[in-house]
Amino acid sequence: MNLFSLFITSFIVNNIIFSQFLGTCPFLGVSKKIDTAAGMGIAVIFVITLSSIITYIVQKAILVRFGLEYLQTIVFILIIAALVQFVEMFLKKSSPGLYRALGIYLPLITTNCAVLGVAINNFKIGYEFIESIVYAVGTSAGFMLAIVLFAGVRDKVDNADLPESLKGSAISLITAGLMSVAFLGFSGLQL
Amino acid sequence: MNKLDIFKNGFINENPILVQQVGMCATLAITTSLVNGIGMGVAVTAVLTGSNIVISALRKFIPDEVRIPAFVIIIAAFTTIIDLVMHAYTFELYQALGVFIPLIVVNCIILARAEAFASKNGVLDSTIDGLGMGAGYLLAMILLSSIREILGNGTILGFRILPEAYEPMMMSVQPPGAFILLGLLIGLVNCLSKKKKAKKA
Numbered sequence: 001m002n003l004f005s006l007f008i009t010s011f012i013v014n015n016i017i018f019s020q021f022l023g024t025c026p027f028l029g030v031s032k033k034i035d036t037a038a039g040m041g042i043a044v045i046f047v048i049t050l051s052s053i054i055t056y057i058v059q060k061a062i063l064v065r066f067g068l069e070y071l072q073t074i075v076f077i078l079i080i081a082a083l084v085q086f087v088e089m090f091l092k093k094s095s096p097g098l099y100r101a102l103g104i105y106l107p108l109i110t111t112n113c114a115v116l117g118v119a120i121n122n123f124k125i126g127y128e129f130i131e132s133i134v135y136a137v138g139t140s141a142g143f144m145l146a147i148v149l150f151a152g153v154r155d156k157v158d159n160a161d162l163p164e165s166l167k168g169s170a171i172s173l174i175t176a177g178l179m180s181v182a183f184l185g186f187s188g189l190q191l
Numbered sequence: 192m193n194k195l196d197i198f199k200n201g202f203i204n205e206n207p208i209l210v211q212q213v214g215m216c217a218t219l220a221i222t223t224s225l226v227n228g229i230g231m232g233v234a235v236t237a238v239l240t241g242s243n244i245v246i247s248a249l250r251k252f253i254p255d256e257v258r259i260p261a262f263v264i265i266i267a268a269f270t271t272i273i274d275l276v277m278h279a280y281t282f283e284l285y286q287a288l289g290v291f292i293p294l295i296v297v298n299c300i301i302l303a304r305a306e307a308f309a310s311k312n313g314v315l316d317s318t319i320d321g322l323g324m325g326a327g328y329l330l331a332m333i334l335l336s337s338i339r340e341i342l343g344n345g346t347i348l349g350f351r352i353l354p355e356a357y358e359p360m361m362m363s364v365q366p367p368g369a370f371i372l373l374g375l376l377i378g379l380v381n382c383l384s385k386k387k388k389a390k391k392a
Binding site: 018019020021022023024025028070071072073074077078081110111112113115116117120121124163164165166168169170171172173174176177178180181183184 | 212213214215216217219220260263264267268270271274275289290293294296297298299302362365366367368369370371373374375377378379381382385
């Protein structure tokens with residue numbers, strides 16, 4: 001598979017939210033405003049790309065070499081936690097505005113299953129180094145696309161006249177379902 | 192709080208999926224059939240109970256500053272155990288659940304219970320809390336996955352229960368069905384709990 005089609009596939013066709021369901025928690029939690037959603041999206045792109053590069057190196061150079069593959073989950077989650085801490089410190093210094101906007105959600109990237117999911121999928125599918133970077137960028141860009149689109153829709157939904165019981169997360173899930181129908185349309189895309 | 196209340200709290204009042212709405216990723220992804228739903232529910236219950244026990248036993252020795260990394264390591268250790276056990280004994284299920292088994296480690300409900308309950312309560316109470324929350328998770332998984340399997344295939348646990356003439360609603364086992372059905376399920380729970388409150392008042 002060439003790199004371009006890999007990118008498009010992971011970006012739109014197998015969109016991380018609408019067809020793989022990774023990272024649904026921040027998708028539902030941080031999508032109240034378009035600008036926070038965009039900030040979260042950028043932070044996720046950054047963390048996912050960096051973490052796939054680092055986990056790739058660690059997996060090949062340490063875990064496989066010494067036959068420690070069963071420690072994958074523990075090692076990867078530690079790498080991701082350290083990386084998120086680093087991004088947090090970096091943002092605090094370089095853009096305090098964005099840091100305040102993301103607030104408590106930044107540490108939550110650690111428990112964003114998209115990050116660990118991409119790192120593990122790289123090896124489950126068996127990508128080479130370059131392929132895994134393209135896959136990581138495509139997937140995380142797909143996350144940003146989904147969360148920004150969803151934040152735009154949600155703005156309108158929150159002001160709509162709804163039955164009392166469906167307010168809040170119930171209608172958000174149904175909205176996400178309808179958006180997922182639209183994304184399902186891409187699955188016929190031949191690349 | 193007595194022991195039964197702790198269990199009931201996790202099972203119904205604070206149900207992880209239907210009320211607290213955490214740990215949705217796996218819920219949405221693997222509930223395409225009842226077998227998968229039960230498998231995932233049991234795996235999460237095992238990790239949750241195990242980590243709750245160990246964390247509450249060690250709660251006096253873990254320094255406050257590093258508690259989150261310490262909790263994560265304990266949870267990751269239990270996830271690895273479950274991963275290896277399922278690989279060895281239930282290989283088909285292991286393949287069906289795929290990446291979502293290692294992802295139990297980032298399931299918010301487990302860290303949330305560690306932080307909110309196990310780090311403050313004794314071993315016995317924490318065990319019951321883990322079992323209660325796990326049972327609540329399992330209940331929600333069973334509900335959602337049976338609805339999706341019946342609508343999408345007309346079967347339950349592989350046995351046909353709707354007549355052959357039933358045209359399967361494919362969308363229900365595809366991604367959009369997961370979102371929409373879970374949304375409706377949560378709406379239903381909201382509606383029922385409101386009615387119950389109104390009756391009490």
